[in-house]
Structures are given as structure tokens and as C-alpha cells.
Amino acid sequence: MRISEHPILKFRRGHRVRFYFDGQEMKGFEGEPIAAALHAEGVRVLHYSEAGRPRGFFCAIGNCSSCLMMVDSQPNVRTCITPLRAEMDIRTQRGRGVLSGEQSEDRES
């Protein structure tokens, strides 16, 4: 789903790097937003709401919270504006996500 030829634009892309989505190996360009890399790989569902509804890319400016994911064990990363790096471990987030080390403790409601 990458655009290879465009009548006006030339895309400046970073190095091609490997990353993981829910454990599965994928490729993207370093520096592009994580959500764009996932999108190019055909991943549309990034997050599930507390009620279990699927959520995807929406605003692309870091504003709407629809694209929050777990990145390298950290929840609530705004993947539409966070640059992709090699070897990132990116996971679908459910609800508000859990901070590492917080699993066993009670969460505030």
C-alpha cells in the first residue's frame, strides 16, 4: 500500500528497518510514524476501547487518542506522531493499558 510513483511528490524515506507487531516481524522506514508503517503493512486496528471496540488511525496530529498502542512495554504511545525505530516491539493496546510493573497492583478507576 505504499505509493511508488506520484505526479508531484518524491518521498524522502529513512532506512528500511525491522520491527514487531504483536510478535510478528514487519518492515518499515525509520523515522516515519509507527502508525504509517503499520498502515503500509495492512494493519488497521491499533487499539481496543475499554468496551472492546476496535480503533484505528484517525487524526494524524497526536490529538485524538485513537492510535494509542503499547511500544516497548509502554502503554498510551501516540503512534501517529511517534517515529519508528529499528526493533521496536509494538503491540495492540486494550483499554487504558498497563504500565510495566503495575500489573499486580490495583488500578485507579
Add this chain to the structure above:
Amino acid sequence: MKQVDIAVVGAGPAGLHAALMGAERGLDVLVIDNAGQAGGQLVKQTHKFFGSREQRAGTRGIHIADELTKKLSTYTKARLWLSSTVLSYYPADQTLMIEDDAESIRLIQAQRLIIATGASEKLLPFPGNDLPGVYGAGAVQTLMNVHGVKPGRKVLMVGAGNIGLIVSYQLLQSDVEVVAVVEAAPHIGGYAVHASKIRRMGVPIYTSHSVKAARGEQVLERAVIWQLDEQWNGIDSTQFELPCDVLCLAVGLSPLTELLWQAGCRMVFVPELGGHVPWHNGRGATSVPEVFVAGDAGGVEEASSAMATGALAGLSAVESLGQCPDYAEATGAWSRELDALRAGPAGSKIRKGLQSLQL
């Protein structure tokens, strides 16, 4: 804590112009933007600009952004922090809290603050509007024109204003099918040239139509469209389904005003300006003396006017610090430019909005 004369939030056309006014007059200016690249909405505008006559008509937005950033970088006292989000503003000690992409937090004290945060897409209420595949028009543009990723295979465009029409055309240029454009109003809002261009390319435009629902299991698979009567109520018997994997909302923008609320600016609800906007005096001054507003954040318009309101806000901020000997001339020129941009029938909505702001 680091201190600056002027902090500007947002490096779109408004913020960059505001910053240039300060930098040109020798002040310490810091511009902060959460995107990885300066230019705001300009970085995705591949089309030649409409609107402004003498100013930039004919130039592509992407080139304007480069030009402004380059100009700002020639001033040693001007700095641009990218991938940095302003989380909050504390009016008591005029401090901004900024998070960069390494997640470190910095506090900056600014004598003057210019808010040029732009606007965000409006959502439409219909069942399924949260399904993956329902996007704002800006997001579709960002994916396609900045990152070179196709948003999907079959796009339904909602809204036939200039943004809806232009993004439809850009999708076709990227070899993505646009199944239709639906527009709730009985008339196409955007320029006729844009509408006929996409019609010639085979895209039907349904006026007096809207989205009843978006359907799909995990992601968008189809949209239910229906015709609207004169009271804008949907007519059941007219509904039909269109298969699509992208539904692109181009139904207007509303100003991003969180920081202005935090600063304690007096806010006014003006539908013609896109929603809640800070009261301002037409030259960027808000009800809080240290805080100025520029661009779409003060009322949704377009890039050429964002440059002018940005320049005016920048000049007003510099003047309030007693550093603007050429204030009268400089603001005069930009105000005339702005009046010209807002003249004529296309500017009637914004003129009405600015009038009610002053009531």
C-alpha cells in the same frame, strides 16, 4: 529555568510568521511543534494554492513551508523544537511544560506566548464512526502526501467543500479509487473548478446526501448513505450502501484551544469561526495581556490568512515588549493584506464570525 522573550506554540504558517516578526527584531524566540517537521498543514498541501492573489497563489504549500523554515533558521536567536508537545501552560509564572520525543520534560518561562496550534477535524455523529477506516481529511493527506502510504483502496469522501474536493483529487493522483463524494448541503461548497475536475475523472458527487452509518466487523467495509430532506433529516426509503474501506471526513475544522483555556483567555463560541475561540482584537491580542493567538486557533480560515494573522500577532507581541518601532507601518501592511483576503463573497462567513466575536 530557561527563559525566552517569545514562545510560539505551533510551527504552521501562522506560528512561523509570528516567530519571524520577533526574530527579525532581534528577540529570543522559541517555536515548539509536536510534528517531526515544521510547516503544520502546509506540509501536506501538494496543490497549487488558491485564495490569495498576489501572495502565494500558484505556489505549492509544501514549498512555502520549506521557505519559511529556512528563513527562520538564519536568525541565531530563533530556535525551533520539533517533536515536542506543549502539554500545559501555567499563567501564574508564565511557564510552559514541554515534552520531547525522548519523554523528557522541560519548563520554559516566556515573557510572551503566541498560540498558533491550528485546528482539528470535526467528527460527524453516526453509528460506526469510530471504526478503523474512518479518518479525518487531514489524516488521509498526511498518510498519502507526507508518508507515501495509501489510506486504502476505496474511499468515500464526506464533504464537498474545498478540502473534500482537493483531497479527492489528491487521492486520484495517488491512484486510489474515490467511490463518491457526499455533501449534506444542496450545493457544492467548494470551487466549481475542483468539482468538475473530479467529476470528469468519474467520481459522482451526491448533494443533499449524508452518511447514515458505517459498517464492518473489525474495520470499515461499507457505508450506508441516504438522502436528506429540506430539514436535513434522512429519508429511509432512499438509503443505499457503498462498499469502501476508507471514509474520509471533510466536514470542517475546529480550533485547538486547550492552551488558551488554560491561560484563562476569555473564550467565545462562534460557529462561523469553527467553535470556541478566544476573544481577540484582530491583531492577535487576547484578554490575557501576555498571551496572543494566531492562525486557525483563533478562527478557522486558510493558510494565506494564517500567515497574516501570524505576522500581526508576532508584531503585537513584540510591540508589547516595547521592541517594535515600526509597529504602525508593519501592522498596516499586514492588515490590508488580510482585509483583501477576507473581501468578497468567499470571505463573508469569516467576516460575520469576526463581527460576532466583537459583540
